Amino acid sequence: WNDTIANALVGSPVGWSTGLVTVDFTEFKGELVVCNGVDKPILIKSNFTTTYLQDVATGSNVFTPIGRFVTTVNDYTVIAGVAATPFEIHISSKGTSGTYAGDAAPNDGLSINIGAYAPAAGGAIRGISSFRNYLLVHFAKQTVVIELGIYDGSGNHTPKPLDTIPDYGIISHRMALTVEQSFVFADENGVQKSIRNQFGGALETEVLSDKIIPAYVAETPFTQADRYKSFAVSNKNEKRVMFFLNIGGEWTIYTMTYDKGLRRVAWSDFVGWDFSCACTSSRGRVFLSKGTKIYQYGNGVFENEDYTADMIGDYDSAWLTATAYVVGDKVLHEGEVYEVLVNHTSGTFATDLADDKLQLYQGEAIDFDWELPWSDISARMRKKQVRYIGMDTEGTARFNIQCFVDNFYKDFNGNYNPAVETTTTCISHFT
Numbered sequence: 001w002n003d004t005i006a007n008a009l010v011g012s013p014v015g016w017s018t019g020l021v022t023v024d025f026t027e028f029k030g031e032l033v034v035c036n037g038v039d040k041p042i043l044i045k046s047n048f049t050t051t052y053l054q055d056v057a058t059g060s061n062v063f064t065p066i067g068r069f070v071t072t073v074n075d076y077t078v079i080a081g082v083a084a085t086p087f088e089i090h091i092s093s094k095g096t097s098g099t100y101a102g103d104a105a106p107n108d109g110l111s112i113n114i115g116a117y118a119p120a121a122g123g124a125i126r127g128i129s130s131f132r133n134y135l136l137v138h139f140a141k142q143t144v145v146i147e148l149g150i151y152d153g154s155g156n157h158t159p160k161p162l163d164t165i166p167d168y169g170i171i172s173h174r175m176a177l178t179v180e181q182s183f184v185f186a187d188e189n190g191v192q193k194s195i196r197n198q199f200g201g202a203l204e205t206e207v208l209s210d211k212i213i214p215a216y217v218a219e220t221p222f223t224q225a226d227r228y229k230s231f232a233v234s235n236k237n238e239k240r241v242m243f244f245l246n247i248g249g250e251w252t253i254y255t256m257t258y259d260k261g262l263r264r265v266a267w268s269d270f271v272g273w274d275f276s277c278a279c280t281s282s283r284g285r286v287f288l289s290k291g292t293k294i295y296q297y298g299n300g301v302f303e304n305e306d307y308t309a310d311m312i313g314d315y316d317s318a319w320l321t322a323t324a325y326v327v328g329d330k331v332l333h334e335g336e337v338y339e340v341l342v343n344h345t346s347g348t349f350a351t352d353l354a355d356d357k358l359q360l361y362q363g364e365a366i367d368f369d370w371e372l373p374w375s376d377i378s379a380r381m382r383k384k385q386v387r388y389i390g391m392d393t394e395g396t397a398r399f400n401i402q403c404f405v406d407n408f409y410k411d412f413n414g415n416y417n418p419a420v421e422t423t424t425t426c427i428s429h430f431t
Contacts (some may be wrong), residue, residue: 001042001050005134009051010059016042022228024173026072028097037068037081043097055103056096064104065090065111069173073130073150076176080137081173086124089137091159092146108157116144117161126227127173131183132161132196134203138170138185145203153209163202168192171245172223174231174277179241184208185242186232188220191254193262212254212267219245219252224381233278235286237301242270242278272310309363312336321346330361337361393424 006015012333016039023078025034032044033053040061041053054061067090068081070332077092079100093099093109100109114137115121122140129136135146144164150160168188170176176185182193183203190209197204209216221227229246239259245252253270275288275295285305286297293314298307319338322345329340333349339361344352377384384405391401411417 001044005050005230006052013052020199022173024069025060026070026077027157028072028077031091031097031173033070033072033077033097035067035070035079035081037066037083038397040064041067041070047373053098055099058104060079060103063100064098065100069125071130072134073129073135073143076148078128078148080125080128085111085113087121088113089125089128089135089146091157094157095179096147108151108155110157110159112159114144114146117144117164119371120166122169122314126170127176129173129180129183129185130175131194131203135159136176136183138173138398140169140187142166142169143185165194165203165205172227172230175243177232177234177241179234180262181259184232184241184262188222189213191215191216191243191256194328208262208265209254209267216254219247219254221245221247231277232281233286233288235284235297235299237284237299244273244275244278274316287394307363308366312363315361315362319346321348325357331358389420391423391424393421398423 001015002362003015006013016036020038021033022294023036023110025032028050030046033041034044035041038089042050043053044050052061053064055063065079067079070077070079072078075095077097079090080088082088082090088111088114090100093103093107093111096109101107101111103109107343114125117137118137121142124139125137126140126225127138129138133147133149134204135148137144137146138203145165147160147162148157152158167189168185169184171187173391175187176183178184179193182195184191184193186192190213192205192207194203194205196202209391221230226246226248232241232243234241239257241256242358243254243256245254251274253273253412255268256265257268258265263353266396273288278286280286284301285299288295288297295311295314296303296305300306315330315332317329317331319333324345325331325340326343327340331338333339336351337360338358340357341359344357346352349358386403386405389401389403400421400423402416402421404417405419408417408419
């Protein structure tokens, strides 16, 4: 999608603006509706042709809202985050993606001001989501649940606000997803899940992040720019959700691992990543993006995808002769990636490789710390002493293990003070 493609359309319009902050999309009947909050939305069809989103009957997009957020729910396309009307949602005519209030009949599209249903909202709409047959409108401090598809005796569409989830809002529109038939979303104070009350239409909400609240709240993005950058992605194959929180360009990544139905969750943190967005495929593969590159997250489900290093296959440029290279450059040659070991001007590839100026690049080593919980060993009040520690391991990588007793975790100077420690090869089992 660019100016050239746009100019070829009827009326020769221009393409989208530059310097965009966010892009959001939703699927509607096999087509993608894409919004950016600055320009009119576009429609990407199943054959990859792209046009401006418009009323099919008239070919006009005069009444199409310019919104930042878009979702599909119950045969309607809903757009929100319009700068001029920050508390309104714009609902399409039933069964359409491009017909909105003001377009020619037949048309039951309408706009609703949601601000009156969220008195403690804490600002404008931050995002909209679809959960089951409900539309969820998220503010900073509240979420409003709306049922669409209700009509009065005159055939007018009259959406019904079913419930308000008080105290729970959202950080950004990319911090909400459906996990194990629960709706999981994150605001500045924690991560919550909502499920439908089996006796009515209301949603019951429960906090999932109790054990990390102090650290989580301290790392929550405050500026609008940081909130827009923050996002979450669900790794269904490993039953894990990763929450990427951005503060001034620095990433804090909280990872929630869960069991069936999210009855129990465990938290850990990932470091060293600076991806800008992520998505999950229909078979559960996770893809993350940085700049113009897309990376696949490793998994133990599909053959040859159980990666043991980061950035496998990543390169800076294709190898060329008579080219100046510096230490650390990554070059692609005949399908393999090589790392430059010596500053040099390239000769032939075979000569450079034989002279140890290049080596096969196998990715970046993954450093990790795994801290197990304290245990009272069935004798909580007794003083304990540890003299030996042993591991049953297999593999080739090395790791360090430290064991602490009776809360002697750090010494007076703040240094770790293990009772015993050792270094051995790759983790398989502990004994």
